[in-house]
Amino acid sequence: MQNELQQLEARGDRLTHYELLGVGADADGGTVRRAYLEKSKRFHPDAWYRKETGKFGPLLSKWFQRLSAAYQVLSDEEMRAGYDRDHRAELSQTDRVAVERRELSVAEEERRARERRERLLRTKGFARIGAARKLYEEALESVLNGERTQAIFALKAARELDPKRHEISAKLVELEREQAKARANSALASAKEREEKRRFPEAIAAYSAAFQNDPASFAAAVGAARCAMETGDARAATIWASRAVELNPDDGSARWLLSRLFVSAGMKARARTELAALLNKNPDHKEAKALLRTL
Amino acid sequence: MGELVIGIDLGTTNSVCATVQGGTPTVISNRSGYRLTPSVVALARNGKRLVGSLARRQAVTNAERTVVAVKRLMGRRWSAKMTQEAIQRMPYSVVAGPHDDVRITLGEQQYSPPEISAMVLTELRLDAEAFFNAPVSKAVITCPAYFNDSQRNATKDAGRIAGLEVIRIINEPTSAALAYGFGKAQAERQVAVFDLGGGTFDFSVLHMFKGVFEVEATGGDSLLGGEDFDNRIIDFLAEPFAQKHGIDLRKDKMALQRLRDAAEKAKCELSSLKQVEINLPFISATQQSGPLHLQATLSRDQLEEMTAGLVQRCMKVCEQVLGEAKVHAGQLGDVLLVGGQTRMPKIQEEVKRLFGRDPAKNVNPDEAVALGAAIQGAMLLHDEQEMLLLDVTPHSLGIAIAGGFFQKIISKNTTVPTSAHHVFTTVKDDQTSAKITVLQGENEAAIDNELLGEFMLTGLRAAKRGAVDIDVIFDISADGIVSVSAIDMQTGTRQSITVTASSGLTEDEIRKATQSNEDWMLAQKEDPEFQDHKTRAEELFREFEALWPRLTRAAQNGLGQEPLQRAQAALSVARLQLAQRESEALAGSLDRLERMLEALKGALARSTGGR
Numbered sequence: 001m002q003n004e005l006q007q008l009e010a011r012g013d014r015l016t017h018y019e020l021l022g023v024g025a026d027a028d029g030g031t032v033r034r035a036y037l038e039k040s041k042r043f044h045p046d047a048w049y050r051k052e053t054g055k056f057g058p059l060l061s062k063w064f065q066r067l068s069a070a071y072q073v074l075s076d077e078e079m080r081a082g083y084d085r086d087h088r089a090e091l092s093q094t095d096r097v098a099v100e101r102r103e104l105s106v107a108e109e110e111r112r113a114r115e116r117r118e119r120l121l122r123t124k125g126f127a128r129i130g131a132a133r134k135l136y137e138e139a140l141e142s143v144l145n146g147e148r149t150q151a152i153f154a155l156k157a158a159r160e161l162d163p164k165r166h167e168i169s170a171k172l173v174e175l176e177r178e179q180a181k182a183r184a185n186s187a188l189a190s191a192k193e194r195e196e197k198r199r200f201p202e203a204i205a206a207y208s209a210a211f212q213n214d215p216a217s218f219a220a221a222v223g224a225a226r227c228a229m230e231t232g233d234a235r236a237a238t239i240w241a242s243r244a245v246e247l248n249p250d251d252g253s254a255r256w257l258l259s260r261l262f263v264s265a266g267m268k269a270r271a272r273t274e275l276a277a278l279l280n281k282n283p284d285h286k287e288a289k290a291l292l293r294t295l
Numbered sequence: 296m297g298e299l300v301i302g303i304d305l306g307t308t309n310s311v312c313a314t315v316q317g318g319t320p321t322v323i324s325n326r327s328g329y330r331l332t333p334s335v336v337a338l339a340r341n342g343k344r345l346v347g348s349l350a351r352r353q354a355v356t357n358a359e360r361t362v363v364a365v366k367r368l369m370g371r372r373w374s375a376k377m378t379q380e381a382i383q384r385m386p387y388s389v390v391a392g393p394h395d396d397v398r399i400t401l402g403e404q405q406y407s408p409p410e411i412s413a414m415v416l417t418e419l420r421l422d423a424e425a426f427f428n429a430p431v432s433k434a435v436i437t438c439p440a441y442f443n444d445s446q447r448n449a450t451k452d453a454g455r456i457a458g459l460e461v462i463r464i465i466n467e468p469t470s471a472a473l474a475y476g477f478g479k480a481q482a483e484r485q486v487a488v489f490d491l492g493g494g495t496f497d498f499s500v501l502h503m504f505k506g507v508f509e510v511e512a513t514g515g516d517s518l519l520g521g522e523d524f525d526n527r528i529i530d531f532l533a534e535p536f537a538q539k540h541g542i543d544l545r546k547d548k549m550a551l552q553r554l555r556d557a558a559e560k561a562k563c564e565l566s567s568l569k570q571v572e573i574n575l576p577f578i579s580a581t582q583q584s585g586p587l588h589l590q591a592t593l594s595r596d597q598l599e600e601m602t603a604g605l606v607q608r609c610m611k612v613c614e615q616v617l618g619e620a621k622v623h624a625g626q627l628g629d630v631l632l633v634g635g636q637t638r639m640p641k642i643q644e645e646v647k648r649l650f651g652r653d654p655a656k657n658v659n660p661d662e663a664v665a666l667g668a669a670i671q672g673a674m675l676l677h678d679e680q681e682m683l684l685l686d687v688t689p690h691s692l693g694i695a696i697a698g699g700f701f702q703k704i705i706s707k708n709t710t711v712p713t714s715a716h717h718v719f720t721t722v723k724d725d726q727t728s729a730k731i732t733v734l735q736g737e738n739e740a741a742i743d744n745e746l747l748g749e750f751m752l753t754g755l756r757a758a759k760r761g762a763v764d765i766d767v768i769f770d771i772s773a774d775g776i777v778s779v780s781a782i783d784m785q786t787g788t789r790q791s792i793t794v795t796a797s798s799g800l801t802e803d804e805i806r807k808a809t810q811s812n813e814d815w816m817l818a819q820k821e822d823p824e825f826q827d828h829k830t831r832a833e834e835l836f837r838e839f840e841a842l843w844p845r846l847t848r849a850a851q852n853g854l855g856q857e858p859l860q861r862a863q864a865a866l867s868v869a870r871l872q873l874a875q876r877e878s879e880a881l882a883g884s885l886d887r888l889e890r891m892l893e894a895l896k897g898a899l900a901r902s903t904g905g906r
């Protein structure tokens with residue numbers, strides 16, 4: 001165990017989620033989960049309760065948390081796709097091939113499922129109800145395997161066959177909402193990563209994807225504004241910053257951003273309004289006070 | 296066998312103690328021979344502390360000095376709306392404590408909820424010590440999954456005051472699943488636990504695989520339980536009475552306690568009967584009409600109608616948690632029902648409707664939680680069967696940010712132990728301290744979430760604003776308990792953090808309470824005179840028991856029932872005095888019993904001799 005921990009430490013951040021869990025990049029949801037549970041048995045601090053772990057105690061806890069984090073990403077379809085996209089370069093040659101193979105087989109499976117759904121959609125009369133139920137059950141099965149996209153397709157077909165079944169449309173709405181949220185979260189995570197690496201144009205694209213999936217995301221709007229400002233695109237920055245202010249009128253950082261943008265665009269009156277609103281909430285904001293005096 | 300460890304289900308109405316013996320989880324019966332110990336504490340008229348069924352039995356005549364359902368007050372702030380609502384129904388007096396917590400007045404003294412719970416725990420500990428005939432100092436205690444950090448800390452404090460090292464706090468539904476999965480842990484399956492206890496409702500979805508129990512999602516309502524069902528019946532009884540006689544029985548502490556007992560009894564009976572009669576003679580009196588009686592009939596249908604809203608609240612929680620676990624009700628391998636209230640046929644029916652299957656039959660709703668806690672104790676200390684529990688945090692954890700918003704730092708249903716960090720930057724030149732408000736909940740507005748505490752970061756390095764970055768680390772332990780630490784990112788020095796607002800007991804208060812509890816236990820043990828009386832009493836009881844068949848025969852053959860009835864009354868008095876440790880009074884009763892025994896023996900000898 002100690003050797004294993006030392007090896008993990010030596011590889012540190014270069015270890016991919018797949019390597020950490022000890023699964024191939026083409027592993028399905030069930031395999032990922034079982035691998036995680038098996039590994040937890042050795043890494044969870046409880047497995048070492050009251051045993052002498054010495055200086056390995058903190059390492060154990062750290063790697064257990066890394067393990068849970070990896071599992072969390074790989075057990076969600078959208079987050080896993082995002083991870084594969086963003087970290088392809090870090091994956092090993094075999095894993096890269098495996099990801100491509102998985103993507104291909106997912107595409108192939110989707111194509112086959114699509115054909116089947118189309119066939120079922122041509123069902124006539126009472127049989128349509130039965131076909132809808134079958135699709136609905138398949139969708140539930142897909143959800144269990146972590147294949148949300150497949151489930152959504154199946155539910156859409158089911159709804160067409162049997163529009164009156166409330167549970168079908170309810171489940172569909174629920175899954176679509178979940179999908180949007182997962183997409184937004186995944187986009188937000190990769191946006192932040194890119195912003196940290198100062199790859200601003202890419203970060204803006206990711207922030208805007210997050211915003212599209214979750215139009216209430218203040219973090220996405222303000223992030224896009226920050227990055228747009230860095231790239232010198234004042235117009236885009238102003239649009240994003242106003243959105244952010246609209247979403248969270250009490251937040252000082254968004255208003256401060258917006259006021260500075262107005263000042264540099266020469267729109268003094270609007271800048272003054274923003275600064276006044278900002279100071280109203282945060283009376284101690286020295287920079288805002290100073291800027292207001294110059295106007 | 297390794298160190299002794301017990302599992303305790305510290306319930307709102309009843310508590311259970313269990314252990315794993317020879318690889319089998321077993322419930323430890325209390326010293327009166329019962330498996331369930333009522334979570335009731337009372338101060339008897341003679342100043343003695345009563346716990347369990349003794350306390351419960353005298354509740355009607357001593358309502359103001361009998362504490363029931365203290366779990367509802369554990370870790371609560373006095374100023375919280377929920378607290379104020381909960382104490383409306385309490386027959387005993389609840390007052391504000393020194394740190395916005397609650398205190399219970401019992402006679403001359405005031406006790407915090409953990410101290411009252413500690414009295415129940417002490418009783419269970421003594422039961423366990425009697426069972427093992429050895430001292431017990433380690434325990435796993437359960438709490439509702441939906442308990443927040445303050446409530447968990449209060450539970451842990453209660454354990455400490457009772458002289459127990461609480462090696463883990465685990466969630467009740469998870470615990471029940473451990474008991475269910477024990478021995479069949481190899482199979483992979485997904486189960487749901489529906490736990491409706493006396494005061495709280497929890498619902499969890501778990502995944503089991505090769506001895507690992509992974510909680511996928513959990514949710515609940517910490518103010519929804521069997522007592523709410525009782526309260527609906529109390530209202531049903533009290534309201535017509537108030538209209539007819541102009542008296543609100545709920546305002547009279549003694550009448551309320553009688554109503555409460557009657558309501559609970561009716562509720563239990565309606566699980567098997569269709570209709571019950573409720574009779575409460577002499578419940579009140581007026582100047583004009585003299586004594587008043589309460590008489591009513593209640594049918595199962597009526598009960599279901601008046602509690603439909605409560606049942607629906609449970610079902611809504613279930614649907615939400617299933618959504619979070621991304622699982623459909625029909626896909627579960629099993630549904631476990633835990634908690635006494637799940638005996639209600641309507642609840643079983645609704646659960647069956649939602650999950651499309653009958654609930655698992657091999658789970659005892661009263662005992663599963665304690666058994667699971669005992670298993671967890673054995674898992675930790677004795678490497679039981681290579682089992683592991685992966686539990687989650689039931690609430691999101693975060694901090695208050697500018698504009699009164701709540702920023703999540705660890706989201707709900709994250710596997711514990713876990714940690715996350717957040718960087719704070721100074722906003723003023725030479726700023727030396729900063730306040731962090733830590734909250735638990737799901738609401739966007741900070742104020743709508745539960746306040747865990749306010750932390751002061753002090754002794755910050757004096758520098759220009761923005762130049763000091765403090766990395767604040769939030770840890771949630773496997774108990775679900777939160778701790779906060781901070782590091783100056785530029786210099787790497789650890790920052791000190793002081794808790795400035797917490798509803799819990801201070802270290803000093805806990806130490807004092809632990810000491811006084813220990814003193815009480817010593818006083819109980821070290822009374823040689825009482826020990827003598829106890830031995831004598833037990834001998835006498837045995838003799839009476841042995842003699843009883845002959846006495847009943849003699850009673851029919853001319854001796855008459857009267858001397859037997861007198862003896863029986865004297866015996867039950869002595870039993871009560873023994874249980875309440877009333878040394879002197881017991882001695883008097885024993886003298887009387889001895890005289891009676893002699894007289895009865897004489898009578899028997901005469902009747903056989905005369906034949």
